[in-house]
Amino acid sequence: MFDGPETATPDTTTTSTPAVLSAAEVVERVRAYLSTNSIPQAQLAREIDLSASAVSGVLKGSYAGDTDEVARKMLAWLDLRAGRGAGATVLPGRLPWIATPTTRAIRTALQYAHQLGDITVIFGGAGLGKTVTIRDYVANTPAVWVVTADPTTAGVGPLLEELALALGLRDAPLHPARLRREVIRRVDGTGGCLIIDEAQHLTKAALEAVRSIHDATRIGLVLSGNASVYDRLHGGSRPEDFAQIFSRVGRKLKLLAPKDGDVDPLAAFxxxxxxxxxxxxxxxxxxxxxxxxxxxxxxxxxxxxxxQQQPAALSHLQLAWRELNAAG
Ligand SMILES: Nc1ncnc2c1ncn2[C@@H]1O[C@H](COP(=O)(O)OP(=O)(O)OP(=O)(O)O)[C@@H](O)[C@H]1O
Ligand SMILES: [Mg+2]
Structure with a gap:
């Protein structure tokens, strides 16, 4: 027997949950929920991390394993779903990309690299809208590809593999030189643009690899990331090592603190x-x-x-801020 969901929910399949449910009752509720919301069993299986056959067996009453254990997972899933449903009725949805002074400047820098086949560097503080603007640009513009670097893809081989994936190259060779040739073949003549987000992670060799793809094809290249992207490209105390790529940069966009005009439209949303x-x-x-x-x-x-069924106001912001930043 299991404790019923605590979350209040507008969904009729979960509203009147008694405090304690049997496994059979849980299964009955799950069946009703799947049917009411047109959710395939396979999706339920994915969301509770069980095989599709186990879920199907439990729902049909023919499961040979521990039905109570599965029912427990299903009940937690119903609870989660109910919470999401309740939230969805009162919460603003996902923030769409919003044009603001900063995101417009970022988009212009992306267009510059793309349209002129040039290299652009976008760098600056965290949380200013670089990644959301890149995503929006990629989603709405043909022949633009993004790779997000991280410490595991900082070197030439892994970066080229990520790039091949972004380009939709199936069965690409794993040897870096061959991979590079495949990538060049794929992007050449597209007039496209390659964007590396979090580019501060790239090694010098990986930077040279993307620079050489740009040289060979004249596609645009955008290197975006935190403030150290620029320092890396400049080469710090050894600028001569990075002179080849640094001298090719056609435009730099340095982002500082957000402007009031960046805050207000987000707040309005x-x-x-x-x-x-x-x-x-x-x-x-x-x-x-x-x-x-x-x-x-x-x-x-x-x-x-x-x-609290109140219009959103300063007092809610102050409370939320205190909760999110326990130290004040
Ligand atoms: N104009 C905008 N439209 C939509 N969302 C925005 C906008 N500006 C900022 N945001 C929000 O601000 C947050 C930070 O944006 P983003 O992740 O793009 O920052 P970033 O500049 O890439 O930061 P980092 O350097 O840490 O990766 C996101 O949660 C995003 O939803
Ligand atoms: Mg980012």
Whole structure:
């Protein structure tokens, strides 16, 4: 027997859950929920990390394994779903890409590299909208590919593999020189643009590899990342080592703190439009983490406000901020 979900939910298949349920009752509720919401069993199986045959067996009552254990997972899943459903009725959805002074500048820098087949570097503080703008550009523009570097893909071979994946090259050879040739064959003549996000991770050799693909094909190349991207390209105390790529950079976009004009449209999306709330958000946006921090704060504040059935206001932001930053 299991404790029923605690989350209040508008869904009729989970609203009247008694405090304790048998495995059979849980299964009955799951069946009803799947049917009401047109969710395939395979999706349920993925979301509770079980095989499709096990889920099917439990739902049909023919499972040979530990049905109680599976029912427990299913009940937790129903609870999670119910919470999401309840949240979805009161919360603003996913933040779309919003044109702001900073994201417009980033998009212009992407277009510059793309249209002129040049190299652009975009660098600056965390949470300013680089990645969301890159994603939006890639989603809405043909022949633009993005690779997000990290410590595991910093070197030539792994980076080229990621690039091949982004280009949709199937069965690409694993040897770096052959992989490079395949990539060049694929992008040559497309007038396209390759964007490396988090480019501060790239080794010098990997930077040279993407530079040489740009040289061979004249596709645009964007290197975007934190402030150290620029330092890396400059070569620090050994600028001569990086002179080949640095001398090819056609445009640099340095991003500093967010502007008020970046904060206000995001705030409006979450329903914060009064002067006191905006002043609070503009101030907090100057701290490290910038717009990412205030987006989390606004989302949380919107939940608090809707829980109290009040319009979103400064008091909710202040409470959310305190909760998110336990140290104050
Ligand atoms: N104009 C915008 N439209 C939509 N979301 C935005 C916008 N500006 C900022 N954001 C939000 O701000 C947060 C940070 O954006 P993003 O991840 O693009 O930052 P970043 O500049 O790539 O930071 P980092 O250097 O840490 O990777 C995201 O949560 C994003 O949703
Ligand atoms: Mg980013």
């Amino acid at each position: 979450f329903g914060f439009t009064d002067a006191a709330a905006l002043a609070f958000l503009r101030e907090k946006a100057k701290l490290p983490g910038a717009l990412r921090q205030i987006e989390k704060c606004m989302r949380f504040a919107a939940v608090l406000a809707s829980g």
